[in-house]
Amino acid sequence: MEISNINIIDVLPGMFLVSASLIAMISISIRRNHKLIFGVTSISLLGVFVYLIIYASNHKFNVEPLFVIDGFGTFITGLIVMSALAVSLLSYAYFEQREERKEEYYILLLLATLGSAMLVISKHFVSLFLGLEILSISLYSMVAYLRKRPRSDEAGLKYLIMAAFSSAFLLFGMALVYDVTGTMDFNGLSQYMVSIDQLPVVMLTGLGLMIVGVGFKLGVVPFHMWTPDVYEGAPAPVTAFIATISKGGMIVLLVRFFTAVNGFHYPVLVLSFTVIAMASMLIGNLLAIRQDNVKRILAYSSIAHMGYILVAFLAGGELGKEAVSFYMVAYFLTNIGAFGVIAILSDQDRDAERIEDYQGLFWKHPKIATVFTAMLLSLAGIPLTAGFVGKFYLIASGAKSQLWWLIIVLAASSVIGLYYYIKIIAVMFDKAKGSEALSLRPRLYLINLITLVVLSVLMVFYGVYPQGLIERIREFLQ
Amino acid sequence: MTLLLFIIVLMVGGLLAWVVSQWSNLLSRWISLVALMLDLILGIIIWMQDYSGAIDTWITKYSHAWIPSFGISFSLALDGLSLLMLLLTFFLGIFAVLISWNEIKERVGFFHFNLLWVLAGITGVFLTMDLFLFYFFWEVMLIPMYFLIGIWGHENRRYAAFKFFIFTQASGLLMLLAILGLYFIHGNQTGTYTFDYFQLLGTTFTAGTGLLLMLGFLAAFVVKLPVVPFHTWLPDAHSQAPTAGSLILAGLLLKTGAYGLIRFVIPLFPGAAHEIAPWAMLLGVIGILYGASLAFGQTDLKRLVAYTSVSHMGFVILGVFAFNQLAMQGVVMQMITHGISTGALFILAGVLYERIHTRDITAMGGFWNKAPFMGTVALVFVLASLGLPGLGNFVAEFLTLIGTWQSSPVLTIFATIGIVFATAYSLRIMQKVFLGKPTSDKAVSDLSLREKIILIPLVVSIIWLGLFPQPIFNTVKQIIANQFTTEQITPISTSENGDK
Numbered sequence: 001m002e003i004s005n006i007n008i009i010d011v012l013p014g015m016f017l018v019s020a021s022l023i024a025m026i027s028i029s030i031r032r033n034h035k036l037i038f039g040v041t042s043i044s045l046l047g048v049f050v051y052l053i054i055y056a057s058n059h060k061f062n063v064e065p066l067f068v069i070d071g072f073g074t075f076i077t078g079l080i081v082m083s084a085l086a087v088s089l090l091s092y093a094y095f096e097q098r099e100e101r102k103e104e105y106y107i108l109l110l111l112a113t114l115g116s117a118m119l120v121i122s123k124h125f126v127s128l129f130l131g132l133e134i135l136s137i138s139l140y141s142m143v144a145y146l147r148k149r150p151r152s153d154e155a156g157l158k159y160l161i162m163a164a165f166s167s168a169f170l171l172f173g174m175a176l177v178y179d180v181t182g183t184m185d186f187n188g189l190s191q192y193m194v195s196i197d198q199l200p201v202v203m204l205t206g207l208g209l210m211i212v213g214v215g216f217k218l219g220v221v222p223f224h225m226w227t228p229d230v231y232e233g234a235p236a237p238v239t240a241f242i243a244t245i246s247k248g249g250m251i252v253l254l255v256r257f258f259t260a261v262n263g264f265h266y267p268v269l270v271l272s273f274t275v276i277a278m279a280s281m282l283i284g285n286l287l288a289i290r291q292d293n294v295k296r297i298l299a300y301s302s303i304a305h306m307g308y309i310l311v312a313f314l315a316g317g318e319l320g321k322e323a324v325s326f327y328m329v330a331y332f333l334t335n336i337g338a339f340g341v342i343a344i345l346s347d348q349d350r351d352a353e354r355i356e357d358y359q360g361l362f363w364k365h366p367k368i369a370t371v372f373t374a375m376l377l378s379l380a381g382i383p384l385t386a387g388f389v390g391k392f393y394l395i396a397s398g399a400k401s402q403l404w405w406l407i408i409v410l411a412a413s414s415v416i417g418l419y420y421y422i423k424i425i426a427v428m429f430d431k432a433k434g435s436e437a438l439s440l441r442p443r444l445y446l447i448n449l450i451t452l453v454v455l456s457v458l459m460v461f462y463g464v465y466p467q468g469l470i471e472r473i474r475e476f477l478q
Numbered sequence: 479m480t481l482l483l484f485i486i487v488l489m490v491g492g493l494l495a496w497v498v499s500q501w502s503n504l505l506s507r508w509i510s511l512v513a514l515m516l517d518l519i520l521g522i523i524i525w526m527q528d529y530s531g532a533i534d535t536w537i538t539k540y541s542h543a544w545i546p547s548f549g550i551s552f553s554l555a556l557d558g559l560s561l562l563m564l565l566l567t568f569f570l571g572i573f574a575v576l577i578s579w580n581e582i583k584e585r586v587g588f589f590h591f592n593l594l595w596v597l598a599g600i601t602g603v604f605l606t607m608d609l610f611l612f613y614f615f616w617e618v619m620l621i622p623m624y625f626l627i628g629i630w631g632h633e634n635r636r637y638a639a640f641k642f643f644i645f646t647q648a649s650g651l652l653m654l655l656a657i658l659g660l661y662f663i664h665g666n667q668t669g670t671y672t673f674d675y676f677q678l679l680g681t682t683f684t685a686g687t688g689l690l691l692m693l694g695f696l697a698a699f700v701v702k703l704p705v706v707p708f709h710t711w712l713p714d715a716h717s718q719a720p721t722a723g724s725l726i727l728a729g730l731l732l733k734t735g736a737y738g739l740i741r742f743v744i745p746l747f748p749g750a751a752h753e754i755a756p757w758a759m760l761l762g763v764i765g766i767l768y769g770a771s772l773a774f775g776q777t778d779l780k781r782l783v784a785y786t787s788v789s790h791m792g793f794v795i796l797g798v799f800a801f802n803q804l805a806m807q808g809v810v811m812q813m814i815t816h817g818i819s820t821g822a823l824f825i826l827a828g829v830l831y832e833r834i835h836t837r838d839i840t841a842m843g844g845f846w847n848k849a850p851f852m853g854t855v856a857l858v859f860v861l862a863s864l865g866l867p868g869l870g871n872f873v874a875e876f877l878t879l880i881g882t883w884q885s886s887p888v889l890t891i892f893a894t895i896g897i898v899f900a901t902a903y904s905l906r907i908m909q910k911v912f913l914g915k916p917t918s919d920k921a922v923s924d925l926s927l928r929e930k931i932i933l934i935p936l937v938v939s940i941i942w943l944g945l946f947p948q949p950i951f952n953t954v955k956q957i958i959a960n961q962f963t964t965e966q967i968t969p970i971s972t973s974e975n976g977d978k
Contacts, residue, residue, distance in 0.1 A: 383618055411651040418647055419640070
């Protein structure tokens with residue numbers, strides 16, 4: 001494995017992100033300028049996306065031994081990069097209103113994106129762990145970025161401890177697996193696993209510990225405890241980032257790993273993921289009902305949504321992969337949109353997270369309320385939205401693999417989920433009567449509004465005419 | 479193409495009504511009215527055409543690929559049954575706009591947007607021949623209805639809207655699972671994965687799967703219809719909705735459940751449907767009696783009318799599962815006449831509410847002297863509701879009962895007792911509201927011109943349906959005849975009927 005074997009073009013997206021963050025860092029040392037940094041970030045993210053579209057589609061090769069670049073990875077990388085762009089567009093106005101130093105945030109954003117993009121294409125424990133740590137370490141500081149807010153600090157610390165803990169689990173699990181198999185490469189692992197009849201206990205323990213580590217990152221039940229607190233404390237755009245990009249990378253990795261080692265052969269693994277999926281769907285939705293903080297509601301909803309995605313993951317096969325991809329597009333669009341609305345409504349003192357902040361929103365800011373309603377309906381999986389087609393895709397993949405219990409739980413828990421989505425919508429449509437003293441006074445930025453409109457138009461478009469996206473996904477997955 | 483036009487006119491009209499309300503509320507009312515009239519005229523033109531020469535029962539079809547990778551197409555088709563339902567939709571839709579003319583003063587544009595989109599969803603449900611699209615429209619009618627109840631409803635609107643939404647959505651998801659099950663079973667059998675109704679019709683199942691899938695479909699329809707014990711959302715939703723909302727709920731939304739039974743449950747799962755028929759009929763009879771006795775006990779006028787719907791819809795499920803032509807004709811008639819008569823009763827309740835601001839019938843009484851015209855109109859619909867010969871409902875219930883006699887005399891006797899109950903609660907409305915001593919000295923003015931314009935056509939149509947029901951039967955004759963080619967009292971052996 002000599003470095004010179006690697007064609008530089010192949011790993012360009014990563015290089016691009018690294019150099020963008022370097023440029024950002026240098027420019028800060030020369031002169032602090034929020035606009036400039038923001039511009040550099042957006043342009044480099046856009047650049048990566050354009051590169052992916054033009055050169056990388058239908059490109060398949062391995063960068064031995066660490067990375068595999070295939071259609072699936074490329075597609076999700078593109079999704080991640082575009083989502084990071086949307087998050088940075090939303091962040092600009094959000095941080096512009098706040099007095100903290102804004103510029104370093106973008107470096108962290110770029111690095112976190114890089115980490116997630118690495119996860120998506122890794123096929124080796126080393127690259128997996130590297131990607132994960134780049135992602136996590138950037139996120140620690142992003143979560144705690146608003147130093148003047150105590151809860152932001154608290155959330156940052158909590159995330160740091162939890163994520164470090166889960167990394168330790170993951171690392172220990174990897175070590176055990178390595179001990180048994182003598183390889184860290186996914187393909188090597190699969191060769192080993194094919195060669196034996198029954199998994200040794202140590203290996204099983206290792207895989208179990210890895211599931212714990214991965215479960216923490218995904219925030220699925222029973223490893224979900226950190227999610228609501230971190231979602232609540234982190235600045236709204238960062239929450240959007242955690243909910244989408246950081247979890248998305250992990251999902252893809254999970255799919256890749258599971259497919260590589262053919263985990264469907266091992267009832268123990270399938271059973272544990274089935275239990276996790278069911279528990280996440282049910283508990284996530286049930287706990288969300290009791291919340292009256294919008295960020296916490298969305299946190300529990302994201303726990304449930306991870307459970308939904310696991311259904312398609314367990315369904316496996318081509319349809320399962322397609323369903324995961326489609327659902328991730330829908331989920332990313334919707335969640336970034338929803339947190340975008342929270343970000344846009346937040347003012348200097350606090351984020352718009354209390355449910356009272358939304359009282360009568362439809363009559364005060366009809367456009368924002370319409371966007372939020374659309375996003376919530378998409379999360380609930382109501383027709384005309386991408387969320388509906390996504391959920392349909394998930395159920396279809398589950399039905400094809402005859403996972404009837406899982407999809408029945410999915411359907412039942414979506415009904416529970418309806419309750420709290422509708423609750424927020426009902427509040428928005430209620431007549432305004434919140435006290436003026438408490439109400440937020442956000443400054444609305446055009447750039448935010450445009451981002452939100454674009455997100456919702458895309459969301460509705462994919463809901464009404466999903467064919468284009470489906471074809472695209474199939475093209476990439478071939 | 480005309481079929482697509484039906485939906486597009488409503489959707490575009492709704493958007494337009496919303497947009498123009500910034501400048502003029504009146505304009506958005508007129509736009510809604512014109513959109514519905516256009517559709518009604520279009521529907522009547524199709525009705526007037528002579529299509530008896532057509533080879534099959536489908537008057538016209540429209541199909542366009544939508545999501546081909548899943549075998550989903552935007553496929554619409556119109557037969558006599560859908561046509562009648564569409565005419566009812568637009569007919570009642572016009573009155574829904576007219577009755578809201580003075581009642582709705584806030585957010586008029588958004589109101590009409592929701593109104594027209596509910597109607598568009600209903601239109602879609604009655605037209606679509608693709609199961610995925612069916613589920614899509616089934617859901618599309620929910621959200622606007624939720625807003626209609628939740629924003630413009632009465633005091634307890636949020637609770638009612640929630641309950642309505644969650645009941646219908648939960649049952650709808652079961653239907654989605656069943657649709658997907660059907661999709662994959664058909665796909666595995668034939669190799670073509672499609673949601674197309676016509677292709678799915680011939681699917682065969684093992685008894686167990688067929689029953690499970692049918693129960694999935696049934697879940698959605700019996701909640702919507704509603705069949706006791708799945709009816710608890712209905713009294714809340716009906717009594718809390720604004721008048722136009724109640725009109726649409728009672729007149730149209732319930733009919734989508736009945737339509738679903740006739741269009742999907744029976745043809746797709748003939749075997750399983752025969753299997754559960756006795757139970758379904760039993761539930762129907764329970765609904766008739768239970769709804770009627772609860773209606774008698776209500777003091778809230780709208781709630782009372784809502785429970786009469788539960789009772790009347792019992793006849794629908796009773797008739798559908800009797801499996802013969804007469805009963806089916808009765809069911810179709812019941813769907814139309816119940817829509818008109820119950821809709822009119824809700825309109826009257828709304829008219830009264832506008833005048834005295836209460837729905838409590840103990841606070842009413844002696845209105846006949848003050849508002850004789852209103853009293854007369856109410857009398858017509860109350861008599862229709864109790865099944866007086868000469869009015870449409872009589873024809874419907876009579877046919878249903880004759881039909882069910884052939885398959886279950888015992889249940890028919892009990893159902894007939896329900897009509898006696900109906901007499902009791904119907905006359906009680908008259909007694910409490912219009913006759914008796916005046917309990918309040920509030921001024922109750924008689925119907926205004928606008929209200930007359932709404933109610934007189936309804937009176938005319940209910941009498942017309944009672945005296946000359948033949949045009950209705952002619953329109954659906956072929957469809958019903960196709961479903962029941964032989965005398966169908968023996969179950970299971972007739973399962974090949976689904977092929978047609």
